[in-house]
Amino acid sequence: MPESERLRIIENARIAEGSFRLTLSLEGASASAFRPGQFAEIAVPGFSLRRPLSFCGWDGGSVSFAYTVRGEGTAALSRMNEGELSVILPCGNGFDAKKGLSAHSVLVIGGGIGCAPLMPLIKELKALGAEPVAVFGFRDRSQTLFREELEQLGVRAVFAYDSEGRTAVSAMKDEGLDGLYFFSCGPAPMMRALCEASQAPGQCSLETRMGCGYGACMGCSVRLRDRMARVCKDGPVFEKEEIVWQSLL
């Protein structure tokens, strides 16, 4: 079992309706090997199973996560404003940002809180000289995340709202972005629709229920075209071509 570390809560602030940004101090731990798309297994006091949350950003002294309250564990987490958390990190393999770089423009497309791991990815793509275009979809305007951050990064960003009859995937088509290599994270039905609508290859970050979070229990196994894979250890990012959506929905 990988070692867990106790990381101090620096901030746990509301950033949209039902969503929070958790920032933890990295004293002792090192962010130098972190990759966009990797995640941490966070122990919320009072709950036996750790909760997986994707890295939303990091620097030399801290790592941050954006999360939506979904059940009791994330609700309890949202009420914690100080103290330490037991965390295992980094978990999984992240996005392979270099893969889409044969084209200058790449699409970064997310749904809801699935946009969180796409933020450090956008920074990495820019650092590699690519021009990422962000298409972020939310249920309604009150759930919008990362608008200011994308503006500060100078990235072309399209926001789509289900409540206004426009999804991330329909926005991608409307904007003529369906030929771009893509990186995606969001609800499985959204990413399945994306894979069907896009003419291009890409990578999707999958979400399954997890037990251990580090490859030991097989609880997160999914069927791919040619093999079984553990989302926590072999993923959570997989190539469009290898995903069997019927086994995930």
Ligand SMILES: Cc1cc2nc3c(=O)[nH]c(=O)nc-3n(C[C@H](O)[C@H](O)[C@H](O)COP(=O)(O)OP(=O)(O)OC[C@H]3O[C@@H](n4cnc5c(N)ncnc54)[C@H](O)[C@@H]3O)c2cc1C
């Ligand atoms: C690789 C990965 C990265 C993730 N990154 C984020 C993120 O950045 N932000 C965010 O808001 N959410 C993220 N999630 C989903 C998040 O882990 C769940 O929303 C959270 O665990 C729900 O816990 P809960 O106690 O509130 O819900 P409950 O439904 O009460 O949880 C009950 C149990 O199921 C497990 N569980 C429930 N839903 C999920 C789920 N979707 N995935 C894995 N385990 C689950 C919990 O760990 C717990 O053991 C991620 C999931 C995965 C697999």
Ligand code: FES
């Ligand atoms: S959650 Fe245990 S192997 Fe993936």
